Amino acid sequence: MHAQLIRELVALLGSKAVLYQPEDLMLYEYDGSVELGSPKCIVLPNSAREVSEIVRLANRYEVPLVGRGAGTGLSGGAIARNGGIVIVFSRMNRILEIDEANQRAVVQPGVVNLDLSRAVEHLGLYFITTTPTLTDLDATP
Numbered sequence: 001m002h003a004q005l006i007r008e009l010v011a012l013l014g015s016k017a018v019l020y021q022p023e024d025l026m027l028y029e030y031d032g033s034v035e036l037g038s039p040k041c042i043v044l045p046n047s048a049r050e051v052s053e054i055v056r057l058a059n060r061y062e063v064p065l066v067g068r069g070a071g072t073g074l075s076g077g078a079i080a081r082n083g084g085i086v087i088v089f090s091r092m093n094r095i096l097e098i099d100e101a102n103q104r105a106v107v108q109p110g111v112v113n114l115d116l117s118r119a120v121e122h123l124g125l126y127f128i129t130t131t132p133t134l135t136d137l138d139a140t141p
Contacts (some may be wrong), residue, residue, distance in 0.1 A: 005057060008057055012054070013050060018042070019042040020040065020042070025039055030079065036079065040080075046091050064080070067086075090110045092108035092109055093111050098123075
């Protein structure tokens with residue numbers, strides 16, 4: 001990993017939000033699957049603006065990015081198979097909006113399913129995950 005990239009990430013996020021020591025990286029080599037990968041750096045942003053800046057820096061240095069939630073996935077999707085930066089979204093855990101009429105919530109990527117279910121249980125609702133269909137992905141706003 002480029003030392004200058006690490007310095008720029010620390011300047012952006014602070015030293016407690018950028019992990020690059022081997023003992024720290026080991027914790028992010030796996031998720032709920034049996035796969036392994038070795039990230040070169042872990043970043044823990046607090047805002048969409050910080051994520052945007054991380055993406056800009058990674059692009060400039062041509063470093064791959066991997067997004068990670070709680071790391072409980074079973075498919076290996078949160079593993080840095082080719083090194084690079086893992087963006088851990090656990091600090092971005094706010095529920096931004098609950099639209100009861102349309103049964104819709106706007107959340108940051110680190111929101112835990114149980115927290116969202118608890119936030120809407122007084123409405124008689126609960127959260128379930130759904131996988132977008134190809135039709136959903138092709139829909140134009």
